[in-house]
Amino acid sequence: MTTKLLVRNIDDDIALALKQRGAANGRSAEAEHREILRAALQRPTRRSLVDVLTSMPNVGLDSDFDCRSA
Template sequence: MHMMLIEGIDEPLMRSIRSRAAMYGRTPEEEVLTILDNVARRPGYRSFEEALLAMPNVGLDSDFERAD
């Protein structure tokens, strides 16, 4: 297993991590690993570019102009 050192975590963030960890019965380290795992391995993650390219073509701007 790999090891990672994260420096510069401010106190409010650390309190949030400790609070979440306590809520779920985990250590702060386990909570951070869970958060990272949920985000990094999230199924169906698409980049912003991929999301834009997946949008359907719904017409031209002029198709949506208000008719007087």
Template sequence: MASITIRNVPDAVHRALKVRAARHGRSAEAEIRAILEQAAQPEGRVALGSLLTSIARDAGELSDAEVEQINDLRDTRAAEPIRFE
């Protein structure tokens, strides 16, 4: 796991972080980790896979004819290995 060092944190901010951590029943370090985690990964964020799944769900199921058409367009040739020459 990575480590981060933050320099020149104002005293007032440091005190406020300690108070906030105490209110949440955790260390100042754990509180800062929680703040960073929420900032980097907000709850409202939608993952790409979830978005694609919801689009497919909204579009509805494919008919047999549509599946057949997709299968006809699909390239069935075996892939050739990459050459690094």
């Protein structure tokens, strides 16, 4: 599903920056606006704590991380 979105009362310098950013990325200002909105509003899939912990490399000794021995 797609929806039209009209943005009004944008400062000229913001509109120009959007056009320049779009051009730098090979996109129109409208396409750049869509990408900015998508990146800002679509959150990445959250990983579970178990996934994060099991992906950590097994390096060092347990004593390396013991702050009580310092």
